[in-house]
Amino acid sequence: MLKLRLINPNSPLTTITLPDIIQKMTMGRRALFMPVNLAICAAVTPSEYHIEIIDECVLDKPHVPRNDVDVVGMGAMTTQAKRAYALADEYRKLGVKVILGGIHPSALPDEALEHCDTVCMGDAEGTLPYALNDLAAGRPMKQKYNWRDYPSAPIATPRKDLLNPKDYLVFNPIQTTRGCPHSCSFCTTPAIFGRHFRQRSVESIVDEMKEAMETGSRFFIFSDDNFAGNHRWALELCDAITPLKIKWASQCDILISNNEKLLAAMRRSGCQGLILGLESPNPDTLTEARKNYVRAETYPPRIKTIQKHNISLWGAFIFGFDNDDWRNCQATVRFAHRAGLVMSCYPILTPYPGTVLFEEFKKQGRLLTEDWDKYNGATVVFQPKRMTVEQLRYAQMAAFCDFYRPRSAFARLKLWPLKKCSWLANIAIYRGLVYYYHKQRRPIPSFSDFHHKLEE
Ligand code: B12
Numbered sequence: 001m002l003k004l005r006l007i008n009p010n011s012p013l014t015t016i017t018l019p020d021i022i023q024k025m026t027m028g029r030r031a032l033f034m035p036v037n038l039a040i041c042a043a044v045t046p047s048e049y050h051i052e053i054i055d056e057c058v059l060d061k062p063h064v065p066r067n068d069v070d071v072v073g074m075g076a077m078t079t080q081a082k083r084a085y086a087l088a089d090e091y092r093k094l095g096v097k098v099i100l101g102g103i104h105p106s107a108l109p110d111e112a113l114e115h116c117d118t119v120c121m122g123d124a125e126g127t128l129p130y131a132l133n134d135l136a137a138g139r140p141m142k143q144k145y146n147w148r149d150y151p152s153a154p155i156a157t158p159r160k161d162l163l164n165p166k167d168y169l170v171f172n173p174i175q176t177t178r179g180c181p182h183s184c185s186f187c188t189t190p191a192i193f194g195r196h197f198r199q200r201s202v203e204s205i206v207d208e209m210k211e212a213m214e215t216g217s218r219f220f221i222f223s224d225d226n227f228a229g230n231h232r233w234a235l236e237l238c239d240a241i242t243p244l245k246i247k248w249a250s251q252c253d254i255l256i257s258n259n260e261k262l263l264a265a266m267r268r269s270g271c272q273g274l275i276l277g278l279e280s281p282n283p284d285t286l287t288e289a290r291k292n293y294v295r296a297e298t299y300p301p302r303i304k305t306i307q308k309h310n311i312s313l314w315g316a317f318i319f320g321f322d323n324d325d326w327r328n329c330q331a332t333v334r335f336a337h338r339a340g341l342v343m344s345c346y347p348i349l350t351p352y353p354g355t356v357l358f359e360e361f362k363k364q365g366r367l368l369t370e371d372w373d374k375y376n377g378a379t380v381v382f383q384p385k386r387m388t389v390e391q392l393r394y395a396q397m398a399a400f401c402d403f404y405r406p407r408s409a410f411a412r413l414k415l416w417p418l419k420k421c422s423w424l425a426n427i428a429i430y431r432g433l434v435y436y437y438h439k440q441r442r443p444i445p446s447f448s449d450f451h452h453k454l455e456e
């Protein structure tokens with residue numbers, strides 16, 4: 001039997017994900033999410049392979065490569081790329097074949113090939129079996145297996161049995177769809193997985209959920225980019241999972257507010273919350289981000305429509321577009337307060353390879369670094385237009401601190417009806433922030449500092 005080792009490389013830790021902070025935020029678990037990508041790779045691996053999964057994010061010490069396997073497969077988002085390359089180099093020195101896949105190697109396959117034998121571009125389902133079959137048959141593996149060159153394969157059911165549920169806060173993420181019909185300039189999803197929206201079979205999703213329920217799971221995360229990219233299909237899925245009497249959360253675009261029938265079905269099927277990629281309440285910023293499927297002015301009534309169905313909303317915003325100065329950033333946080341969002345996040349705009357934004361910034365000479373460790377949403381990697389690098393980073397942290405401070409949480413969440421999970425999450429995040437600044441012996445950042453300290 002051939003031996004395959006699948007590795008989830010550790011990623012450099014950002015302000016929000018230092019290990020002790022992660023442990024504070026995840027109630028003692030070692031990582032937030034289990035690596036579904038590798039569980040899917042395992043599911044589509046031909047039967048002549050023995051498979052082992054190593055998640056470096058949950059190890060006490062970094063993984064040390066050993067030549068006790070025939071082939072290693074690693075997946076990498078951009079922040080994991082450097083670590084994946086370092087491990088790949090070491091494995092190749094030991095004579096072990098290395099396959100790289102995932103978002104970053106799919107965006108920059110030639111860069112990845114400097115460190116590995118083979119790159120699988122796009123879905124593992126449509127590439128990895130071909131590479132592994134070639135290896136098992138003694139044929140040389142190709143340098144690139146591109147999912148677009150092969151017949152489309154259905155989204156697979158991940159093999160979760162190869163991971164330890166106790167390591168993860170979220171052990172039951174389920175991906176139900178892939179791709180996104182929209183084309184926002186900063187987003188890797190349409191760039192790598194296409195604008196053709198693909199759905200998994202409803203039956204296989206229900207089966208995976210039933211199996212998880214046997215081990216006590218009642219809360220699920222659908223880890224899609226856009227759960228409701230196809231309203232008819234989403235309705236079918238909701239109807240199928242309603243009898244399971246579970247709770248779930250996911251992320252989708254705000255056009256869901258157009259379909260109250262679907263919203264009602266989502267709530268009936270256990271939907272507790274949705275993450276909405278709002279980016280900014282400022283119309284000019286949305287135009288700049290090519291988020292042209294919705295107008296910012298319609299955000300407030302759309303949000304109210306969704307909340308009316310008793311679905312809590314988390315807002316995903318981005319700071320640092322050319323249109324943004326610190327006042328816009330503050331206005332965004334105020335918007336999130338007013339809208340009664342139970343959670344929100346404020347990553348710094350990051351030009352990920354493969355996106356329109358990356359190409360534009362590169363052409364304009366505005367990329368400050370191509371050190372992928374820094375492409376973590378907490379570091380400014382390009383020259384902003386209306387803020388300095390320091391101001392942009394400060395605005396991000398002021399936004400987090402402002403939004404999650406207890407007074408704001410009281411105003412947004414109220415005490416009744418009790419939103420237990422949202423309260424716990426708000427408290428955990430604020431605890432993490434206070435701990436971080438206490439450890440650094442620095443005061444908690446605030447937008448008011450811009451008036452007297454930071455404004456030039
Ligand atoms: C859950 C999630 C997280 C989780 C954990 C992710 C994990 N398990 O490692 C958490 C919350 C920690 C997280 C954090 C971040 N995330 Co995130 N996350 C996601 C999300 C929503 C789902 C990931 C997932 O499970 N997908 C399902 C799997 C099956 O998809 P996949 O990983 O792409 O794998 C498929 C293929 O890529 C390929 N493949 C993958 N690996 C391999 C390996 C081999 C060998 C092969 C052959 C193929 C292969 O096959 C798989 C199956 O088809 C995605 C969006 C998405 N839809 O993917 C964003 C996403 C991956 N995250 C993203 C970002 C930007 C981040 C952050 C930087 C955000 C931030 N600003 O803080 C941080 C990074 C923090 C850090 N410390 O570095 C971006 C990545 C962009 C990029 N170029 O890297 C995504 C794509 C969102 C987006 N649309 O922009 N994230």
Ligand code: SF4
Pocket residue numbers: 180181182183184187188189190225226253277
């Ligand atoms: S709607 Fe969301 S997933 Fe789709 S392209 Fe825009 S940011 Fe990406």
